[in-house]
Amino acid sequence: MRVVLALAPLLLAATPAPITPTEISATVKEISSDAYQGRSPGTPGEARTIAYLVRRLKAIGLQPAAPGGGWTQAVPLIHDVAGTPRALSVTAGGKPVPIAVGTDIAPGTARAADRVRIEGAPLVFVGYGVAAPERKWDDFKGVDLNGKIAVFLVNDPDFAAKPGDDAFGRFGGQAMTYYGRWTYKYEEAARRGAIGALIVHEPAAAGYGWNVAGNSVGGTYALPVGPGEPQPVALQSWISGPFAERLFRAAGLDLAALAVKARSAGFRPVPIGDATLSIDMPVSSERVESHNVLAKLPGSGHPQETVLYGAHWDAYGVGKPDARGRTIRPGANDDGIGVAALLALGKAFKAGPAPDRTIGFGFWTAEERGLLGSEWYARHPAFPIAATVANLTIDILQTAGPSRDIVLVGAGQDSLERDLAAAAARQGRTVTPDAKPERGLFYRADHFSLAKRGVPTLLLMGAGGGVDLLNGGRAGGDKWVSDYTAHCYHQTCDLWSPDWDLRGAVADIEALRTVGWSLANSRAWPTWNDGSEFRAAREESVAQRR
Missing domain, CATH: 3.50.30 (Glucose Oxidase; domain 1)
Known part of the structure; x- marks a missing residue:
């Protein structure tokens, strides 16, 4: 088997309707409402979240993908x-x-x-x-x-x-x-x-x-x-x-x-x-049984190969009252927007022709507790690790409007960065590396559980650095990041707002959609760059794909 090092020309997903800020906002408003109690694993908030995700996935027309054929993968946790x-x-x-x-x-x-x-x-x-x-x-x-x-x-x-x-x-x-x-x-x-x-x-x-x-x-x-x-x-x-x-x-x-x-x-x-x-x-x-939710759009030509999108559904649950008496940490942005993005992507892909490779969707539990849901999945994968083409993860996106660029966390790691740059260029935008790599954001999201096993990844994380906003420039983007991380990250004020401007977030989602669709309709196998600590693990899997 010949390992292809780069993608074929990027293919736009042939679907009749774009992803819209309205649908992203509506999903986030729902799952960050008080009824979900901050979506903490092993709580009534989890049960409500899982039921909502399964209901939405069924309505979209995706298929269950968990080991054993269901929608959920049990994840045992010590709490x-x-x-x-x-x-x-x-x-x-x-x-x-x-x-x-x-x-x-x-x-x-x-x-x-x-x-x-x-x-x-x-x-x-x-x-x-x-x-x-x-x-x-x-x-x-x-x-x-x-x-x-x-x-x-x-x-x-x-x-x-x-x-x-x-x-x-x-x-x-x-x-x-x-x-x-x-x-x-x-x-x-x-x-x-x-x-x-x-x-x-x-x-x-x-x-x-x-x-x-x-x-x-x-x-x-x-x-x-x-x-x-x-x-x-x-x-x-x-x-x-x-x-x-x-x-x-x-x-x-x-x-x-x-x-x-x-x-x-x-x-x-x-x-x-x-x-x-x-x-x-x-x-x-206590011993808690939590759950990952897994869905798929089967490939028509090479269904055993998977492009896997990921986001975590959990947030921080209920805690001590803040100055205003609020106790629920709703995780509207972290990672309600990621969950909304995956549902919108699933709907968009399902509306078009079948991909050649399978497109998978992983909604992970216990990310906030140490990437535990994705780690459990990586130990017990529904889609074989060696045949997982790439993992594309969304974890927080900025809500301050259109931007001239996309911030990539973990720039310089693998060949997917070039594919993201090409997708951004189609939008008239560029890719900017994470402004503060010393924070280690590349090791603080669920893609890492797959990266360390050799799966090439892309991580879009709005807290990775200030984007160059059309209205406000880089200074405006930096202000959004600093305000969010200083005041609302993991706090009660990570709330849905009708004042969000999600046009920039949707553009990021659309770029990741283009990358995933192109991978799902090519024979490309993305690679880690020389010097990456994950390259050796990927090279070991080449023989398994032959």
């Missing part, structure tokens, strides 16, 4: 809600270091347990906590973490590196890699036997403020631990930057100076003096 600690203390230098839940720490766990109890666990600073042999980097140097709590810096060693630092350029500059993600750090701590993991929050390095990192509303979710897999750490949490500075100072250490040393390949873990942490925290733990 832990941490209670108010009965006791929580940190000591350093023989004295207590004041610590407050919510202000300094948001303790949680991913273990299936009814209690987290830790007595006097030593704290060890592990720098960025990266073990990357392919980059000749190991922050751990064989340190024994059993029974200890690892304290991490967020992001990669390269994030704040200067010329002359060992880390400079080794992790792609300020573009966050997977090693910079909080999920990786918790997993690495568990692999090394730590009893707990704390990540020092810093807004620029994390990509969001303490209002997000310190928000434990809804608790934590995790997939069940499989045979041979390590148990999650008993305690996992962010700690605020100011608290971390006080802690290190009380232990006679300079956190800022240690952070500089952590940019050296020779860095070794540093015990935080005699500092210890104790906690006794009740946990409400």
Whole structure:
């Protein structure tokens, strides 16, 4: 079999009607209404969401695609809600270091347990906590973490590196890699036997403020631990930057100076003096069955090959009242717009001729809880991974009107970027890379579950950077992003609004429609670029497609 490296000329989907802002708005208005209770997994809000999605998909005329032939794929989740600690203390230098839940720490766990109890666990600073042999980097140097709590810096060693630092350029500059993600750090701590993991929050390095990192509303979710897999750490949490500075100072250490040393390949873990942490925290733990929703438009020529669109249906559910007394975090944009886009795409494709390849639609659960629904799907795929041509994901789109460009998160990764550029050019627009790759958005959406298994991806995420708005320019686009992420991202004000101008969002959806339709009617197999960490996984799948 010959692997085609680029698409044939882009084909416009032959459907009689375009996707409209009105239909996107109507869907978002419905699923972000109070009746859906913020669409949290395992709640009545999920049941209502799933029923709505299945009803819409049936009405469109798509076919069910879940394993076993139904519309839904069961996703088992461990749901832990941490209670108010009965006791929580940190000591350093023989004295207590004041610590407050919510202000300094948001303790949680991913273990299936009814209690987290830790007595006097030593704290060890592990720098960025990266073990990357392919980059000749190991922050751990064989340190024994059993029974200890690892304290991490967020992001990669390269994030704040200067010329002359060992880390400079080794992790792609300020573009966050997977090693910079909080999920990786918790997993690495568990692999090394730590009893707990704390990540020092810093807004620029994390990509969001303490209002997000310190928000434990809804608790934590995790997939069940499989045979041979390590148990999650008993305690996992962010700690605020100011608290971390006080802690290190009380232990006679300079956190800022240690952070500089952590940019050296020779860095070794540093015990935080005699500092210890104790906690006794009740946990409400339950097994939750959530669901992905899967649909397809079967291909007429090569139905075993699939172009897969994706968006997550879940949001943040019900939490503490905000200043106005609102408790529901409705996720209108994140990712109600993505859900609306997939339904509109399914309707548009169904109205036209059958594609040569199958077009699939994945509505994922528990994205907000760590990409869990898409990860479960990737472990148990309905469409074989090797025969999945590409994954095209939508997760937040801007609502400020038409733009001169499309912001692509993860630019420079694969050949699909050229196809998106060609589709944008048909609209008289261009593609702009994510303005702040240091935030690691490429590793924070559901496409990543498929990317790390080798499936080429495109991610459209309106929070990826300020678009060049027709009315307001780049400054207007930057303002939209900063306002949304600072005030409404994961908050009660992520509400549907009749004042949204969705013309720019619809143009983005139409561009992704063109890319997907062209892939579904070609023999092309998109490829990862040289240097991508996902290229090897894709190359291994070539033989499976022959």
